[in-house]
Amino acid sequence: MLNLQKLLHPKPAQKTVTITLPEGEVLGMNVSSLQEAEINDIKITGTSKYVESFPEFSKSAKGNFLAIKCDEATKGETINWELSEAKTKGKGTLDEDGILVVQLHSNTQTITLKNGETSKVLDLKGLTLSPSE
Numbered sequence: 430m431l432n433l434q435k436l437l438h439p440k441p442a443q444k445t446v447t448i449t450l451p452e453g454e455v456l457g458m459n460v461s462s463l464q465e466a467e468i469n470d471i472k473i474t475g476t477s478k479y480v481e482s483f484p485e486f487s488k489s490a491k492g493n494f495l496a497i498k499c500d501e502a503t504k505g506e507t508i509n510w511e512l513s514e515a516k517t518k519g520k521g522t523l524d525e526d527g528i529l530v531v532q533l534h535s536n537t538q539t540i541t542l543k544n545g546e547t548s549k550v551l552d553l554k555g556l557t558l559s560p561s562e
Contacts, residue, residue, distance in 0.1 A: 444544040446499060446544050446547055446548070448471075448549065450464075458480070468551075471550060476557045477556055477559065478559050479492065480492065494530055497528070499527045499529065499542055501527070502524070502525065503527040507545075509521070509523075510529055510540060510542050510543075511541045512538060512540050533556075536555075539552065
């Protein structure tokens with residue numbers, strides 16, 4: 430027998446959070462100058478390179494950065510993000526390019542991305558933060 434309640438109130442479709450690594454330039458900086466990283470679902474591994482000057486991020490920005498892209502934001506979905514233990518720019522909403530650039534000070538930080546009720550927490554423990562030279 431059909432459950433009339435389920436037909437009248439179908440469960441909303443589960444939203445997704447798909448993370449990739451951007452290519453080319455972000456905020457006027459070539460991604461390859463920022464990082465050599467790989468992503469496997471929620472684990473990010475590789476190297477965040479030390480950047481001496483990143484004026485498009487902020488006026489006196491220098492340090493380690495990570496750039497990621499969320500496909501759902503490019504399709505008009507609202508994706509909110511939060512960086513744990515942030516020293517600058519700790520949370521926000523992605524714009525339609527879907528690209529997030531964060532400044533890191535430790536690989537124990539996490540990045541949480543939320544699309545409605547769905548969230549994904551990125552694990553950065555496998556990411557090496559290069560020191561300044």
